[in-house]
Amino acid sequence: MTKTKAAGGNAGTPAPATTPSPTTVGNGGEWHQQALDNTLSTNQGLPIADNQNSLRSGPRGPTLLEDFILREKITHFDHERIPERIVHARGTGVHGVFELTKSLAKYTRAKILTEVGEQTPVFTRFSTVAGGAGSIDTPRDVRGFAVKLYTKEGNWDLVGNNIPVFFIQDAIKFPDLVHAVKMEPDRGFPQAATAHDTFWDFISLTPESMHMVMWAMSDRTLPRSLRMIEGFGVHSFRLINEEGQSAFVKFHWRPALGLQSTIWDEAVKIAGADPDFHRRDMFEAISSGAFPAWDLAVQLFTQEQADGFPFDHLDPTKLIPEELIPLKVIGRMTLNRWPNNFFAETEQVAFCPSHVVPGIDFSNDPLLQGRLFSYLDTQLSRLGGPNFHQIPVNAPKCPFDNHQRDGHMQMSQPVGRVAYEPNSLSADSPRERADGFHSMPAEDGGAKGRIRAESFGDHYSQARQFFISQTAIEQAHMASALVFELSKVEHPHIRAAVVGHLRHIDKALATRVASGLGMDGLPDSPPTGTPLRQFDPSPALQIIGKMKDTLEGRAVGLLVSDGSDRAVVAALVAAIAKAGASHKVIAPHVGDVVLGDKSRLKVDGQLAGTPSVMFDAVAIVLSAAAGAELCKEAAAVDFVRDAFGHLKAIAADDGAQALLDKAGVVKDAGVVGAADTRQFIAAAKTRQWAREESLRKLA
Ligand code: HDD
Numbered sequence: 001m002t003k004t005k006a007a008g009g010n011a012g013t014p015a016p017a018t019t020p021s022p023t024t025v026g027n028g029g030e031w032h033q034q035a036l037d038n039t040l041s042t043n044q045g046l047p048i049a050d051n052q053n054s055l056r057s058g059p060r061g062p063t064l065l066e067d068f069i070l071r072e073k074i075t076h077f078d079h080e081r082i083p084e085r086i087v088h089a090r091g092t093g094v095h096g097v098f099e100l101t102k103s104l105a106k107y108t109r110a111k112i113l114t115e116v117g118e119q120t121p122v123f124t125r126f127s128t129v130a131g132g133a134g135s136i137d138t139p140r141d142v143r144g145f146a147v148k149l150y151t152k153e154g155n156w157d158l159v160g161n162n163i164p165v166f167f168i169q170d171a172i173k174f175p176d177l178v179h180a181v182k183m184e185p186d187r188g189f190p191q192a193a194t195a196h197d198t199f200w201d202f203i204s205l206t207p208e209s210m211h212m213v214m215w216a217m218s219d220r221t222l223p224r225s226l227r228m229i230e231g232f233g234v235h236s237f238r239l240i241n242e243e244g245q246s247a248f249v250k251f252h253w254r255p256a257l258g259l260q261s262t263i264w265d266e267a268v269k270i271a272g273a274d275p276d277f278h279r280r281d282m283f284e285a286i287s288s289g290a291f292p293a294w295d296l297a298v299q300l301f302t303q304e305q306a307d308g309f310p311f312d313h314l315d316p317t318k319l320i321p322e323e324l325i326p327l328k329v330i331g332r333m334t335l336n337r338w339p340n341n342f343f344a345e346t347e348q349v350a351f352c353p354s355h356v357v358p359g360i361d362f363s364n365d366p367l368l369q370g371r372l373f374s375y376l377d378t379q380l381s382r383l384g385g386p387n388f389h390q391i392p393v394n395a396p397k398c399p400f401d402n403h404q405r406d407g408h409m410q411m412s413q414p415v416g417r418v419a420y421e422p423n424s425l426s427a428d429s430p431r432e433r434a435d436g437f438h439s440m441p442a443e444d445g446g447a448k449g450r451i452r453a454e455s456f457g458d459h460y461s462q463a464r465q466f467f468i469s470q471t472a473i474e475q476a477h478m479a480s481a482l483v484f485e486l487s488k489v490e491h492p493h494i495r496a497a498v499v500g501h502l503r504h505i506d507k508a509l510a511t512r513v514a515s516g517l518g519m520d521g522l523p524d525s526p527p528t529g530t531p532l533r534q535f536d537p538s539p540a541l542q543i544i545g546k547m548k549d550t551l552e553g554r555a556v557g558l559l560v561s562d563g564s565d566r567a568v569v570a571a572l573v574a575a576i577a578k579a580g581a582s583h584k585v586i587a588p589h590v591g592d593v594v595l596g597d598k599s600r601l602k603v604d605g606q607l608a609g610t611p612s613v614m615f616d617a618v619a620i621v622l623s624a625a626a627g628a629e630l631c632k633e634a635a636a637v638d639f640v641r642d643a644f645g646h647l648k649a650i651a652a653d654d655g656a657q658a659l660l661d662k663a664g665v666v667k668d669a670g671v672v673g674a675a676d677t678r679q680f681i682a683a684a685k686t687r688q689w690a691r692e693e694s695l696r697k698l699a
Contacts, residue, residue, distance in 0.1 A: 042072055082347070083382050084133040087178055088144045090192075091127035092226060092279045093346035094286060096335035098122050098149055098296070104330060107247045107300060108239035110359030112151040113330065121150045122333055123393060125349055126226040126278070129161075130181045131192025133347075136271040137278035138262070139192040140221045140481065145231030145253060146351040147333065150397040157355040158251055159375070163220060164232035166316040167209040169456050171370015176202060177209075195488035204497035207526065208456070210505060211317050211463040217481040218466075218474060219261035219543055224616070225281045227292035227553055228260040230546075235368040236313045238361040238440050239300070246440050248301050248313065248363065250320060252327055253294040258548030260616075263687075264481065265696075266646045269613040277614070283338060288582070290553060291336040297327040310533055311462065312455035316367040318462055322540040345393040350379040358437045364444060384408055401430040457530035460504040465535035467506050471544050473689050476698035479509055483516030483699040496523035504528055516699035544689075551685050552580030557615035559586045559607070559639060559656075561630065563623030566595040568653055568674050572619050575677035579684075586610045588633065596623065608635040612643040617684035621674050622655035631662045640665060647691050649683035651676070666694070 040048045048069060055067035063070070085091075098120045104113040112120055127144035128135065143162040148155055167177055180202035183189050190196050194216065203209050215221070223229045231253030238246045262270065270277045285292060299320055301313075311318040339345035352375035353368065362368055379388050385408030388394055403419045418426035467475065482502070486495045495517055502510035503525040514522050539545045556576045560569060576583045584604040587593045592600040604610070612618050620640065622630065630636035640663035643650050652660055653674035665671060670688035672679045692698070 042069060043076070080343075082384070085127075085382065086378065087129050088127035088146075089133040090131050090135050090137070091125045091133075091144065091346055092282050093123060093125040093339055093349060094282060094335040095337035095339065095345075096122045096124060096291070096333055098147075098331055098333045100331040102328070102330040104239065104298070104300075105241070107241055107249070108359040109242045110151075110156075110239070110357050111153055112149055112156060112357060113239070113359065118152075120152075121397060122335075123148045123150075123345065123349055124333070124335055125346060125351070126229075126282075128192060130194065135192040136275040138222065138267045138270045140194060140216070140264070140267070140485075141192060142216060142221060143223060143226065143229055145229065147231070147253075148349065148351060148355075148394075151357050152398050153357040154398060154400070155355045155394075155396050156357045156360065157351045157353060158231075158233050159351045159353045159371075160231050160233045160251070160253070162223070162229040162231060163212060163215045164234060164250075164252075164319040165212050165215065165462075166234055166367055167203075167212045168206065168367065169208050169315055169317055169452065170366045171374065173206070174367075174370065174374070177206075195485040197489050197491055197494060200486060200489045200498055201491070201494050204494050204501065207459040207501055207529075208317050210459050210501050211466065214463045214466045214478065214505065217478045217485070218470065219263065219477055220259075222262045222264060222267045223278070224260035224262050225257075225285075225553070226278045227282065227285060228255050228257050230254060230259065231294065234316055235365040236306075236363040237356075238363055240359050240361055240438070240440055244438075244441075246303075246361070246442075248303070248306060250299040250325075252297040252299070253333065254297055254327075254329070256293040256295070256332075257553045258550065259543045259546040260554070261543050262613075263477065263646055264484070266613050266642070269611065269642065273609075273611050273613055282335075284582075285553065286335065286338045290582075291334050292553070293332055293334040295329045296331040296333060297329045299325040299327055301325050310535075311458065312453060314363055314365045314453075315456045316365050317456075317459070321465070321535070321538040323536070323538055339393075344391075348383060348388075348391050349393045350375075350383060350388050350391075352376050352379070356437075358435070361440045364442075387411065403430065454530070458528075458532060460501075460528060461533040461535055464505045464532070465538060466541050467509060469537040469539060469541040471542060473692065474542060474544060475509070476692075479512040479516070479699035482509075482513045486513065486517055495519075497526075499523050500525040504532065512699045547686065549685055550580065551576075551616070551681060554581050554616040554684075555614070556581055556583045556684065557586050557605075557610065557612055557618045557639075557643075558583050559618060559620045559622070559636070560593055560595070560601065561587055561622050561626035562594050563626055564593065564595050564601075564621045564655070565623075565653065566597045566599055566601075568621050569595065569601065571677050572621070572651065572674065572680070575681050579681045581616070581684075584610065584615070586639075588630070588636075607633070607639065611635070612639045612648070613646065615643075615648070617649040617651075617680070618643045619651040619674055619680065620656035620659065621653050622659065624655045624658075627655040627658045630659050637663050644671075644691070645695055647687040647689060647695075649680060649688065651680040 040051055054063045054070040056063045100116050100118055103116050124147045128139060128141040130141055131139060145162055146159045148157050180198045181194055183191050184196060184198050203213060233251030236248045236250055239249050240246050306313050313320060354372045354376060380386060387407050387409050390411045403421055405419050416426055418429050421431060423429060486498060489495050499510050499514050500523045502513055503522060510522055558572060573583060585601055586605045586607055587603040588607050590603050590606045592602055595601055636659060640659055644665045649670045651672050651674045668688060668691055670683045672683055
């Protein structure tokens with residue numbers, strides 16, 4: 001038998017010249033010891049001599065079953081994926097810290113809400129709802145906003161969304177809702193989209209969804225950045241103080257950067273330009289030290305106040321307007337550390353609304369009650385068994401101990417012979433503590449039955465309130481969104497049924513949508529069931545009203561070419577940085593551009609791959625020759641046309657004028673000279689809403 005020299009092996013992959021990474025990795029996951037000398041080994045610690053070739057009989061012969069190294073590696077690989085979340089599969093997680101600034105000691109004994117100045121670690125995961133784990137970041141969709149607070153008294157998970165109400169009133173409808181919104185099961189599309197028959201069919205037959213539908217059709221579901229969304233705990237929770245008294249509470253997260261959204265055409269184009277737009281945005285912000293922050297605010301109210309509300313606060317399709325119960329800011333969350341490993345943390349993190357701490361309790365909201373079951377249950381199949389709390393990202397950072405034992409993937413090694421309580425054999429085994437968690441002893445009697453409370457019966461008044469609270473621009477976007485979504489619905493009776501519901505919300509809206517869908521007149525409305533109320537507008541429900549007069553945290557695209565004026569470019573860069581924004585240099589080619597004074601400027605993005613949809617405003621500085629040349633380049637014309645069409649501020653010098661003309665840019669307050677940096681920054685802080693009417697026929 002001829003001996004063959006093994007090719008490859010470690011000799012074929014020289015170790016990089018960098019210093020070895022730390023010997024331990026992970027946040028609490030220190031079990032994963034990395035060999036000090038960087039030796040590649042099997043999971044049993046066997047040093048591997050050849051990681052390039054499997055064991056075979058002869059150089060061209062069959063691979064041998066004996067190759068335990070191959071089998072271990074491939075087997076592990078084959079099992080690398082776990083079932084993705086049935087909803088909220090696509091997510092971005094970040095570590096951070098929560099600091100309480102105002103004590104709620106009057107209302108609760110929870111230390112997380114009473115110890116001012118205490119820094120509590122958190123892990124926050126943002127998500128879309130409908131799409132799979134690999135789906136785009138910018139569909140029209142609700143965003144999940146789930147926060148795990150590792151408190152001294154155990155983990156508290158506040159598992160919310162960026163919308164304060166929900167589609168359904170009872171958890172028993174959740175599987176139907178999710179089956180309706182997910183890709184249609186016979187055809188496997190559309191992915192991450194509500195614009196299809198099954199979603200709107202379910203909605204049209206579920207009038208309680210109308211309030212959330214209004215929110216979903218607003219630009220709230222097209223966020224500019226995950227750093228610029230609000231978060232809501234949605235349900236009423238209870239706070240319980242030392243005396244055992246209870247108050248109701250709703251939790252709100254308010255972004256320090258204010259709210260910002262994209263517009264529909266932009267969101268669609270971002271999806272193609274950068275499917276990871278939101279994840280990348282968060283990664284870049286954290287990496288650059290621009291840590292996003294949110295205020296935690298509460299709405300506190302008593303049972304007596306709740307009894308006087310013109311709606312039922314236990315109904316998760318209702319919100320409590322801020323005008324009725326003002327928000328009180330009590331703390332701040334700052335996200336400041338990207339996970340070490342996406343799978344270990346972002347994928348394996350397990351949130352459960354049932355994770356509360358002493359002093360926080362549940363209300364009887366029937367949706368919340370169902371959630372208390374569902375999340376624990378889903379983790380069992382998603383993470384493979386009952387020990388998911390031992391995964392570092394899920395483990396409490398306070399001591400925890402009980403008599404639960406064994407199970408799949410048990411990582412701890414409990415010692416001793418006693419695994420039960422009460423016992424007389426082990427004085428130091430865990431026992432009850434009188435000041436542990438107590439449920440509120442609320443009296444909740446009543447006849448058993450599958451009953452929907454009459455007080456849950458008004459499905460339209462708050463939907464109407466939301467609509468009339470919006471600016472005319474936001475209303476137009478909602479009408480257009482409804483037309484777009486329903487235009488994708490193939491069954492006319494579904495379209496008609498939805499428009500019928502809209503009549504109860506706002507007749508003018510229904511008329512706009514009906515006309516956008518080419519309907520002859522307005523379809524019939526279903527009976528309302530209960531008399532509707534006329535609520536006053538609540539401006540706090542707008543996005544535009546909650547934008548901050550700042551460019552902080554946002555991004556400007558700077559289109560340049562060889563020969564661009566260095567002084568103008570430098571002034572723009574300085575002004576953008578001063579405004580707290582970032583910039584990227586875009587040019588027809590990567591590498592460097594040589595500016596007019598022969599200095600060189602590093603290019604961050606090539607024009608065709610870095611369209612203006614990725615920025616909040618653009619500045620274009622070109623020599624006359626480059627400007628003329630770029631008029632022949634579709635990517636350059638689109639760059640400008642889209643910036644204008646998406647209502648962004650445009651700063652341009654004389655050399656760029658030909659390109660602006662070619663792109664159909666008409667001078668307005670948002671189109672300014674490139675040298676006028678002050679005016680540019682002022683214009684860039686907001687969208688040029690007045691421009692929209694001239695550009696786009698909104699429904
Ligand atoms: Fe849910 C995940 C938010 C109703 C069942 N939900 C999940 C996540 C968020 C929410 C943010 C992702 C958590 C993460 O990042 O891992 N869900 C909500 C909100 C709701 C809501 C704000 C209404 C107010 N959910 C809801 C109901 C049920 C569920 C009524 C079931 C009866 N949700 C789940 C789930 C998920 C989930 C199937 C999927 C993955 C997971 O739990 O861990 O159990």
